[in-house]
Amino acid sequence: MLAMQQQFRQQERRQAVDPRHLLASLRAHATGLPNDDVFASMLATWYSGGGALPRCLGLSDPQFGALLQRHFPGFVPPTRDDGDDLELERAPERDDLLALMVDNRAGNDPSEEWMAAIVVAGCMGNDHLWQDLGLWSRAELTALMERNFPALAARNDRNMKWKKFLYKQLCNGEGVYVCRAPSCEVCADFDHCFGEER
Numbered sequence: 001m002l003a004m005q006q007q008f009r010q011q012e013r014r015q016a017v018d019p020r021h022l023l024a025s026l027r028a029h030a031t032g033l034p035n036d037d038v039f040a041s042m043l044a045t046w047y048s049g050g051g052a053l054p055r056c057l058g059l060s061d062p063q064f065g066a067l068l069q070r071h072f073p074g075f076v077p078p079t080r081d082d083g084d085d086l087e088l089e090r091a092p093e094r095d096d097l098l099a100l101m102v103d104n105r106a107g108n109d110p111s112e113e114w115m116a117a118i119v120v121a122g123c124m125g126n127d128h129l130w131q132d133l134g135l136w137s138r139a140e141l142t143a144l145m146e147r148n149f150p151a152l153a154a155r156n157d158r159n160m161k162w163k164k165f166l167y168k169q170l171c172n173g174e175g176v177y178v179c180r181a182p183s184c185e186v187c188a189d190f191d192h193c194f195g196e197e198r
């Protein structure tokens with residue numbers, strides 16, 4: 001009997017951090033607001049230890065709590081390690097990216113500001129942006145960009161990799177961060193910026 005109870009508890013713990021189980025639970029609590037779907041994907045991955053997002057997805061504690069309350073009221077999060085804090089030395093880079101995102105937000109929904117901060121936190125990771133954000137496909141990221149930052153998304157008319165695209169916008173403004181050539185056509189890094197993102 002005791003062995004069965006332990007087995008049951010172990011199964012419950014495994015299910016609690018299974019991203020598919022978490023995703024289903026988050027979706028069951030979703031309020032039907034814009035961005036519920038992508039926040040659910042990110043949170044399911046983050047709670048199960050995937051992706052590259054830091055503590056609270058890169059939000060402050062109050063922002064993170066407000067996001068859960070607004071989009072998934074009643075959802076009982078599993079316990080997990082807090083995760084890494086954002087690296088202090090990259091704060092200026094994050095500030096530049098955040099200004100870019102916030103300046104280009106659609107202005108339709110309060111969650112766009114949280115989304116901007118989360119996308120910027122994802123840019124600090126080492127993989128493709130959709131993977132670092134804990135999304136389940138690149139298409140989710142493209143839809144997120146088009147919904148929350150439509151003017152910015154429209155500028156990516158050559159289907160550039162999203163992280164490279166965002167940094168390229170900073171290069172266009174101030175010539176910093178990634179670009180070593182005056183134009184993409186003559187740049188040795190062309191394939192890194194425009195290759196497939198999967």
Ligand code: SF4
Nearest residue numbers: 179183184187190193
């Ligand atoms: S291809 Fe070269 S110039 Fe174009 S965005 Fe990439 S690094 Fe910058």
